[in-house]
Amino acid sequence: MGPSAHRNKFRGDSLPGRLINRFHDTLERKLPEQRLFLRSDSETRFIRLKPATQATVLAGTALVLAWSIVATAVVMMDSIGSGSAREQARLEQATYEARIEALSQERDTRATEAAAAQERFALALEQVSRMQSALLASEERRKELETGIGVIQSTLRRTMTDRDKTRAQLVELASEVTQGPGLTATPGNHGEDTAETLEFVTAALGRTAAERDEMADKALDATTAADEIAYEMRLLEERHDEIFTSLEEAVTISMAPLDKMFASAGLDPEDLIAQVRRGYSGMGGPLGPLMPATGTEADPDAARAARILEGLDRMNLYRMAAEKAPFAIPLQTSFRFTSGFGRRWGRMHEGTDFAGAHGSPIHATADGTVVHAGWQSGYGNLVRIRHDFGIETRYAHLSKVRVEVGQKVSRADRIGDMGNTGRSTGTHLHYEVRVNGKSVNPMTFIKAANNVF
The missing domain is CATH 1.10.287 (Helix Hairpins)
Incomplete structure (x- = not known):
């Protein structure tokens, strides 16, 4: 009795059985049973490769090959995309640096x-x-x-x-x-x-x-x-x-x-x-x-x-x-603007960032009294100065603080050194101006004084 007859004996004549028999018959025609002989000095053995086993091996091989092709395509696309992103980032960086250079030249012109x-x-x-x-x-x-x-x-x-x-x-x-x-003179x-x-x-x-x-x-x-x-x-x-x-x-x-x-x-x-x-x-x-x-x-x-x-x-x-009032600029050395006042990555940036050399002198922008001089979470080393008219200025991420709480300072007095403390990604000064407790754009004051001081 052949293998096909043996299988038909147990499957019966039901519709699912007939479909399964037809599938196996097709599989046996396409992938006939193979035998792999293993011969040694003393004996000979063989391994029977059934059609289902061959189909399973071929399907696994096809899946591995398809996965390899898809993975290779994804890697290539990522590589191409990252190259485009790097090129875009390079172009944006060049544009940003050109803008910073223009702002620096404008600042020098305004200073003159x-x-x-x-x-x-x-x-x-x-x-x-x-x-x-x-x-x-x-x-x-x-x-x-x-x-x-x-x-x-x-x-x-x-x-x-x-x-x-x-x-x-x-x-x-x-x-x-x-x-x-009244004369009574005589003739003589x-x-x-x-x-x-x-x-x-x-x-x-x-x-x-x-x-x-x-x-x-x-x-x-x-x-x-x-x-x-x-x-x-x-x-x-x-x-x-x-x-x-x-x-x-x-x-x-x-x-x-x-x-x-x-x-x-x-x-x-x-x-x-x-x-x-x-x-x-x-x-x-x-x-x-x-x-x-x-x-x-x-x-x-x-x-x-x-x-x-x-x-x-x-x-x-x-x-x-x-x-x-804080009309002066807190730095008198070379610097560049790295981040302005406003929304940044979905969060409010309440000041202006000035990047410069580590240890650059930081100066008070107006007369006032120091109300905080030390560490504060997020700001790092921070100096807060209270001025008249309900104005307060903040100088953050300092590497060194040179004033004490309660000290009176005048405009242009050195209050600290530029650093990279607190929540900071590089050496810079985070400068804030607050009026009656509300943060305002510091550049409003700095630009307002361009034609006066």
């Missing part, structure tokens, strides 16, 4: 412009100081001239009064000589008395004429002096007007960039000035008020000078406010 603007600001302040000194000197000169005019006018009035009195005495003497009131001494009287009158008239000429000369001199003083007063007024105009222009030119700087940073200049004035409210000294005392008519020049002094005071308060 800021230095020139600061020099112009210093020159304007020096000019304002000189004009202010000239204004005070001219004011003193004007007061001296007014005093001299008053003295001359008083002397002239006194001289004219004396002249009028002398003329009245002369008229009275002439009347007495002509009418002879009448001629002698008349001669003496005429001599006295003549002498009095001569003295009166001399005094009159002297008074006339003094009046002429006083008139000439008054004309000269009036001319000098006109020249002085013109000079005052030139000084006032120059001062007003200097104050206006100096105030405009400061107004723009505070507005660009989102700060209210009036509120800043009010806060600074509350901290510095002393008065007095040589720059006292130039307005006249209460009850007298206001002097336009004094009012104009008072407005200029008020503008100078406002500009000085602006300067003080600028030193107390």
Whole structure:
């Protein structure tokens, strides 16, 4: 009985049995049974390879071959994809470096412009100081001239009064000589008395004429002096007007960039000035008020000078406010921007990153008080400085902290060194600015001061 008949004996004539028989018949035609002989010196053995076994081996081999082909294709595709990704990353890195280089050049240009603007600001302040000194000197000169005019006018009035009195005495003497009131002279001494009287009158008239000429000369001199003083007063007024105009222009030119700087940073200049004035409210000294005392008519020049002094005071308060707000940049050495303010990888990046050499000096960007100096999770070595106007700055990832809590610092003071502590992937400074507890973009302050400092 053959193998096929033997199988049919046990499978029966059911439909599944017939299908299985047909499958095995097809398999036996395609893959007939094979025998593998193993011959040794003493005996010969064989291994029977049934069609099912051959089909299983062939299927396994096909699966291994297909897996090899698929794996090879996946590896090749990954290799091609990674090559494209590397090329894309290289292009993006080149673009990023070009952008950083452009930003560095722009920063250098802005730094040069800021230095020139600061020099112009210093020159304007020096000019304002000189004009202010000239204004005070001219004011003193004007007061001296007014005093001299008053003295001359008083002397002239006194001289004219004396002249009028002398003329009245002369008229009275002439009347007495002509009418002879109260004379009781005798015929013997009448001629002698008349001669003496005429001599006295003549002498009095001569003295009166001399005094009159002297008074006339003094009046002429006083008139000439008054004309000269009036001319000098006109020249002085013109000079005052030139000084006032120059001062007003200097104050206006100096105030405009400061107004723009505070507005660009989102700060209210009036509120800043009010806060600074509350901290510095002393008065007095040589720059006292130039307005006249209460009850007298206001002097336009004094009012104009008072407005200029008020503008100078406002500009000085602006300067003080600028030193107390973080308009400076925390690094004075070479650096590059590596990450800006905003969303980064789905999370908020609340500051700006500056990459530079390890140990680069880190400087305070405004006057303030150190409220934290040490380690803080995520930030590493951190320095926090509290400034006026509800502003706080943070300097993170430092390699070394050079200040202590409670220490007063001024703008540009060194507070630490650049490092790579905390949650950091490389040496850089993480710089934050917070206003009333809310983080803001530090570049807003830095860019606002580009044309001022």
